Amino acid sequence: MAYEIRTYGDPVLKTPAQAVTDIDGKVARLVDDMFETLFTSDSGIGLAAPQVGVQKQVFVWEINDEPMVIINPEIVESSGEWLYDEGCLSIPGLYVEMLRPNEVLMRGRTLDGNEIEIEANELMGRLFQHEIDHLHGVLMFDRMTPEQRKEALTEYRKILDEQAKAKPRRLRLK
Ligand code: NI
DSSP states (O other), X not given: OOOOOOOTTOGGGGSOOBOOSOOOHHHHHHHHHHHHHHHTSSSOSEEEGGGGTXXXXXXXXXXXXXXXXXXXXXXXXXXXXXXEXXXXXXXXXXXXXXXXXXXXXXXXXXXXXXXXEEEEOHHHHHHHHHHHHHHTTOOGGGGSOHHHHHHHHHHHHHHHHHHHHHSOOOOOOO
C-alpha cells in the first residue's frame, strides 16, 4: 500500500533514522510499499524511509526503469563538484540549484543482506547524497547558505499558497 509522503515541517524529517539490524519480512514489505509510493508520486526518482514516517536507514530509487533499494547506506568516497537543480518529494514544487560533489561511492546492503558498493555521478550521484541526507534528518534547506534558504523558503511558501488555491473543494459528508 502506498504511504502518504511527509512534507517539510513534519518532525520525522528532522530525526536521524536507525540502522536496520535485521533485514526481515517487515523490511521487505516496507520496501514494496516505498516503491508503490514512489511510483505513484508526481515526479520522484528517489524516496527515503523517513519521508514515509519510518525511521529506518532505507531508500529506494528508480532511474532508467530500474527499481533499486539500499539498506544502511553511506557515502565512503566523493569527489568533484556538480551544480544541479535539486528537488524533493517532501518539499513539492521547489527546485534549487545546489553544488555538491559529483562522483560518489556508496556502500550499503541489498535486501538479501549482501554488502554492495555503487559508484555514481551526476543525477544518480546526486540522488544518493540527497537520500542519505534524509536518513540523517537533513533537508535541502539545511544545505543552503542563509541567503539561499531565505529565498527558497519564500518561494516554497508561494508554491504552497498556489497549491492550496488550486485544490478543488471537497464536500465532506461526515
Ligand atoms: Ni528528498
